[in-house]
Amino acid sequence: MSENSPHSDFSWMIGGPQGSGINVSAETFAKALSRAGYYVFAQIEYHSNIKGKHSAYRLRISNQPVNSHVEAIHLLSALDEETLVGDLYHEFPAHPGHAHEIAPQGAILYDREHSKFAQWIERKDIQLWEIPYAELLEKALAESGKAGQARAYRIMNNSMVLGASVGALGFDFDPVGEAIRESFGSKAGKVAEMNVSAARYACEYAQENFSRKTAYRLPPAPPRREQILIRGTQAVGLGKLQAGCGIQTYYPISPATDESVYLEENQREHNLIVLQTEDEVSAIDAAVMAAHGGVRSSTSTSGPGFALMPEGLGFAAITEAPGPVVVIYQRGGPSTGLPTRWEQGDLTFALAAGQGDIPRIVMASGDAEECFYDSFDAFNYADRYQLPVILLVDKHLSSSYQTVPVFDTTKLKIDRGPVFDPSNNGHGEFFRHAFTPTGVSPRSIPGQPGGMFWTTSDEHDPRGHITESISNRMAMMEKRMGKVDLAGREIPNEKKFSLFGSGKTPVLALGWGSTKGAIVDAIRRLDPEGRTYSFLQIRMMRPFATEAIRALLEKAGKVVCFDGNYSEQLARLVRVETGFLPQHRVVKYDGRPFSEDEVAVALEHAVAGGAERIVISGGRVVGPEFPMAEFDRMVELRRKHEKMLPPMVPLPPGYNR
Amino acid sequence: MGTATELNPYTAQDYRADIHNDWCPGCGDFGILSAIQMALAKLQVAPHRAAVVSGIGCSGKTSHYMNTYAFHTLHGRVMPCVTALKLANHDLTVLGVGGDGDAYGIGAGHFVNGGRRNLDITYVVFNNDIYALTKGQASPTIAKGEKTKSMSEESIMESLNPIQLALACGYTFVARAYALDIKHLVEVVSQAIEHRGSSLIDVLQTCPTYNDLHSKSWYAGQVGGQPRLFKLDETGYDPIVHNPADLTEVTQKKAQALLKSQDSSGRIALGVYYKNEVPTYGDFLKEKITALADKPLVELDLYHRDITPNLRGLM
Numbered sequence: 011m012s013e014n015s016p017h018s019d020f021s022w023m024i025g026g027p028q029g030s031g032i033n034v035s036a037e038t039f040a041k042a043l044s045r046a047g048y049y050v051f052a053q054i055e056y057h058s059n060i061k062g063k064h065s066a067y068r069l070r071i072s073n074q075p076v077n078s079h080v081e082a083i084h085l086l087s088a089l090d091e092e093t094l095v096g097d098l099y100h101e102f103p104a105h106p107g108h109a110h111e112i113a114p115q116g117a118i119l120y121d122r123e124h125s126k127f128a129q130w131i132e133r134k135d136i137q138l139w140e141i142p143y144a145e146l147l148e149k150a151l152a153e154s155g156k157a158g159q160a161r162a163y164r165i166m167n168n169s170m171v172l173g174a175s176v177g178a179l180g181f182d183f184d185p186v187g188e189a190i191r192e193s194f195g196s197k198a199g200k201v202a203e204m205n206v207s208a209a210r211y212a213c214e215y216a217q218e219n220f221s222r223k224t225a226y227r228l229p230p231a232p233p234r235r236e237q238i239l240i241r242g243t244q245a246v247g248l249g250k251l252q253a254g255c256g257i258q259t260y261y262p263i264s265p266a267t268d269e270s271v272y273l274e275e276n277q278r279e280h281n282l283i284v285l286q287t288e289d290e291v292s293a294i295d296a297a298v299m300a301a302h303g304g305v306r307s308s309t310s311t312s313g314p315g316f317a318l319m320p321e322g323l324g325f326a327a328i329t330e331a332p333g334p335v336v337v338i339y340q341r342g343g344p345s346t347g348l349p350t351r352w353e354q355g356d357l358t359f360a361l362a363a364g365q366g367d368i369p370r371i372v373m374a375s376g377d378a379e380e381c382f383y384d385s386f387d388a389f390n391y392a393d394r395y396q397l398p399v400i401l402l403v404d405k406h407l408s409s410s411y412q413t414v415p416v417f418d419t420t421k422l423k424i425d426r427g428p429v430f431d432p433s434n435n436g437h438g439e440f441f442r443h444a445f446t447p448t449g450v451s452p453r454s455i456p457g458q459p460g461g462m463f464w465t466t467s468d469e470h471d472p473r474g475h476i477t478e479s480i481s482n483r484m485a486m487m488e489k490r491m492g493k494v495d496l497a498g499r500e501i502p503n504e505k506k507f508s509l510f511g512s513g514k515t516p517v518l519a520l521g522w523g524s525t526k527g528a529i530v531d532a533i534r535r536l537d538p539e540g541r542t543y544s545f546l547q548i549r550m551m552r553p554f555a556t557e558a559i560r561a562l563l564e565k566a567g568k569v570v571c572f573d574g575n576y577s578e579q580l581a582r583l584v585r586v587e588t589g590f591l592p593q594h595r596v597v598k599y600d601g602r603p604f605s606e607d608e609v610a611v612a613l614e615h616a617v618a619g620g621a622e623r624i625v626i627s628g629g630r631v632v633g634p635e636f637p638m639a640e641f642d643r644m645v646e647l648r649r650k651h652e653k654m655l656p657p658m659v660p661l662p663p664g665y666n667r
Numbered sequence: 668m669g670t671a672t673e674l675n676p677y678t679a680q681d682y683r684a685d686i687h688n689d690w691c692p693g694c695g696d697f698g699i700l701s702a703i704q705m706a707l708a709k710l711q712v713a714p715h716r717a718a719v720v721s722g723i724g725c726s727g728k729t730s731h732y733m734n735t736y737a738f739h740t741l742h743g744r745v746m747p748c749v750t751a752l753k754l755a756n757h758d759l760t761v762l763g764v765g766g767d768g769d770a771y772g773i774g775a776g777h778f779v780n781g782g783r784r785n786l787d788i789t790y791v792v793f794n795n796d797i798y799a800l801t802k803g804q805a806s807p808t809i810a811k812g813e814k815t816k817s818m819s820e821e822s823i824m825e826s827l828n829p830i831q832l833a834l835a836c837g838y839t840f841v842a843r844a845y846a847l848d849i850k851h852l853v854e855v856v857s858q859a860i861e862h863r864g865s866s867l868i869d870v871l872q873t874c875p876t877y878n879d880l881h882s883k884s885w886y887a888g889q890v891g892g893q894p895r896l897f898k899l900d901e902t903g904y905d906p907i908v909h910n911p912a913d914l915t916e917v918t919q920k921k922a923q924a925l926l927k928s929q930d931s932s933g934r935i936a937l938g939v940y941y942k943n944e945v946p947t948y949g950d951f952l953k954e955k956i957t958a959l960a961d962k963p964l965v966e967l968d969l970y971h972r973d974i975t976p977n978l979r980g981l982m
Contacts, residue, residue, distance in 0.1 A: 044982075045982070236982070237982070238978055238981035238982055239981055239982075240981050244981065248974050248977055248978070251972050251974055251977070252972060252974055254969040254970040254972065255969070256755065256964050256965070256967075256969050257751060257754055257755065257964070259751070276977070277955060277956060278955055278956060278957075279976075280969075280972050280974075281956055281958045281959075281964070281967050281969060282956075282969070283754050283952065283956065283964060285750070285751070285754065287747065287780070288776050288777060288779070288780035289776060291744065291747070291776075291777075292744070292746070292747035292750075292776075292777055292780070293747075295740070295741065295744045295747040295748055295751070296747040296748070296750055296751035296754075297751065298748075298751075299720075299738070299740070299747070299748040299749075299750075299751035299752050299755075300751040300752075300754065300755050302738065302752070303751060303752045303754075303755025303756055303965060304755055304756065304965040305755045305964055305965050305969070306969070307751070321741060321744075322741070322744075325740065325741050325744075329738075416978055416982075417974075417978060419974065424970045455756075455965060456718050456736040456752065456755075456756060456759055457715065457716055457736075457756050457758065457759050457963075457965070458715065459713075459715050460715070461715070462714060462715050462734065462735060462736055462737075463736065463737070464684070464730065464731055464737040464738075464739070465737070465738055465739065466730075466731070466738075466739035466740075467723070467739060467740060467741055468739065474737075475686055475731055476728075476731065476739075
């Protein structure tokens with residue numbers, strides 16, 4: 011539990027079956043809070059399922075910037091019994107509900123219809139607040155001339171649960187009501203009003219009955235400022251739009267698809283072609299050829315999709331295409347793995363994918379802001395060095411909303427790299443793969459007079475014709491691979507890594523990607539003065555800032571490396587690149603992202619002389635006995651209680667089966 | 668088409684790259700290459716306004732012999748490659764070339780969906796029933812029970828009928844030609860390029876090195892006292908869908924093409940099997956992205972976009 015709660019932070023969760031509208035409720039609330047000036051970090055855990063399986067959305071609300079979620083929940087709003095006690099209808103239950111996550115004196119708002127299950131909760135140090143949602147819904151429906159139809163309109167429970175939370179928290183209802191209206195768009199006037207009305211009844215009920223009992227309150231809102239509430243898929247999409255991306259290709263895959271869908275929604279306005287292909291092989295090849303065709307191009311996928319792309323990656327590299335930009339939204343692997351859960355398991359794969367030596371740039375964004383600026387930079391690198399650029403993001407970044415300052419586009423400059431100039435082509439013949447001092451050859455654009463060229467996925471000569479010559483082979487290998495070195499020299503260190511803190515502290519945390527938020531927040535909590543901990547975030551994995559990073563690692567008393575995978579992939583990379591092995595390697599491979607608390611306990615454990623390899627799950631350091639013990643505990647829990655029924659998601663009123 | 672004039676400045680020679688050709692002597696590919704060059708000259712497509720995209724295998728080398736923008740890509744991936752090149756610049760004449768294994772085997776998924784897309788491209792498939800560059804293994808078009816001298820055993824799989832597959836996929840121009848009948852092939856390739864939509868030409872191609880079954884003399888031979896090869900347009904066959912809105916006519920034209928593609932007599936029909944001019948993928952894109960009606964994507968200024976409204980929407 012966050013130590014500065016409840017003064018600066020409030021942690022709220024809404025849980026329920028997928029398809030019941032908890033996403034809308036959480037995002038509506040987040041929007042209202044953001045507009046009120048709060049800093050918000052919103053994190054969702056959901057199943058690979060459309061309707062019925064459990065989903066939980068966590069909002070961390072603060073009066074100072076927040077970049078991660080915390081373990082403790084101050085107020086839990088439950089749409090169903092599973093949120094209270096877990097999926098005890100499964101032979102091997104997947105989770106025990108969320109009651110155990112409630113902070114002492116924290117509260118659970120639940121539906122009177124689930125009171126039987128609330129009694130199963132064994133904790134005595136939390137408050138259980140029961141709400142007669144059906145009665146309140148009936149009141150709202152009666153107003154709209156729909157008395158007696160509460161059963162049919164149960165789908166509106168998500169709005170009521172939000173309303174009840176707002177009431178219990180003492181937050182002003184009106185901005186939330188307004189956000190609910192907005193969430194219905196322009197068309198659903200009457201339905202929107204019914205939802206607002208139902209939410210208001212729930213809010214009033216909670217105000218009357220619970221708001222005085224609450225142990226935790228929202229911190230006072232900080233002064234309002236211009237900020238946006240954004241998630242990674244949108245930030246990457248906006249970065250691509252700003253960069254002038256002309257063709258985005260994709261094949262649907264969780265959790266990457268939302269980015270392409272976002273871009274599809276922007277096609278007309280921004281003159282962008284989004285091409286949905288038959289598979290990821292096609293997606294990357296089309297992106298490579300679009301780049302050859304003279305437009306900036308990209309594709310977005312996840313691990314299983316990227317597993318089909320190494321062929322195209324090599325094709326891009328050997329034909330020296332200016333791109334594409336490949337964004338990988340990592341999820342739990344291997345194979346189909348955990349389609350909607352977090353993992354940082356594709357770092358090694360992204361660096362090595364493909365046969366032979368493939369020049370590439372590999373970068374990793376740590377938060378929504380970096381997703382935007384990194385996506386923009388990626389296209390410049392692709393054009394400047396004519397190679398594929400991989401941007402690693404992950405499920406946590408893709409789906410977590412956070413409040414960030416409005417992106418500053420004024421300093422962003424497009425660099426399209428060396429291009430063929432027909433008016434200045436002395437010898438008259440254009441060689442697409444000409445040997446040049448930098449290794450980068452000017453490129454022409456198909457359709458351009460005088461710029462005709464050949465290129466091939468075979469090894470080739472400067473004209474682009476096949477050759478198996480020894481000297482040409484060596485020269486071409488050096489040309490292509492040398493471009494990575496060139497990028498290493500030209501790209502400034504500030505784009506390759508970020509140092510938080512002085513770097514002269516006894517402990518240096520090392521991490522990458524979305525662990526950034528949890529590490530930054532944990533260090534701020536453990537060490538507000540910055541005396542003990544610094545944090546080194548690796549942002550570019552190839553080219554790697556070897557010298558500068560080695561110097562920082564060697565200067566630190568103790569290095570604690572954080573990896574969201576089993577095999578310590580960042581630690582291994584750092585060792586390969588610098589020869590330095592971090593003294594402690596913290597790993598998490600349970601499919602869930604690091605919370606602030608988890609980073610904090612890992613750091614404290616390392617400082618206290620913990621093991622070299624530290625395994626984290628469920629908010630704590632765990633031993634080898636943990637997974638099986640937890641597994642057995644959950645089966646035991648199921649045996650203890652009478653059998654539950656699986657969840658049922660109500661259909662919209664009037665829906666015809 | 669031999670001499671250049673002021674009005675017709677390009678001859679077939681202008682599309683020939685000055686490079687040694689390493690196909691086997693007598694290869695059917697020479698005929699297809701010449702026909703493509705002659706068709707481009709016939710249509711007077713400026714070399715720099717044409718792009719030839721090839722797959723992998725003997726046919727893959729075609730792009731190297733073309734004096735156009737030329738991309739020798741990956742095995743099976745011709746369709747994704749031509750698709751993107753055409754989307755980047757819809758004013759280019761984009762031709763895909765590849766083998767039968769490339770198109771109908773490893774690239775089958777792309778072939779299917781490329782047809783559905785009906786982008787204005789032409790795909791010329793060099794069909795010699797075998798994988799020649801790897802020394803003659805069976806390809807998807809070799810018939811069940813057949814065994815070339817390069818195969819150790821006869822094929823025990825059904826062969827794939829490219830015409831029928833193309834019809835099912837949605838290609839709006841479907842033709843078959845013969846590599847050694849260059850005059851006819853030039854005509855078919857020209858029509859395919861001129862056709863607005865996805866065009867498939869399955870070209871029967873001899874491989875003198877590995878395919879001893881379907882040789883020049885076999886194609887020149889007779890079936891039941893009739894020449895094995897015959898031209899559809901000499902039989903009064905009408906491949907054209909005259910009213911694309913009439914779905915009955917569309918189905919009838921596909922059905923007659925399907926029947927002709929596997930003539931029960933064992934004879935092989937050459938020519939255009941099916942042609943239906945309907946709006947292309949590009950036409951639909953222009954409705955969505957109206958700027959494309961004026962200019963191809965590559966010529967649009969995409970580098971000064973204003974994302975402020977997007978950002979406002981997130982506040």
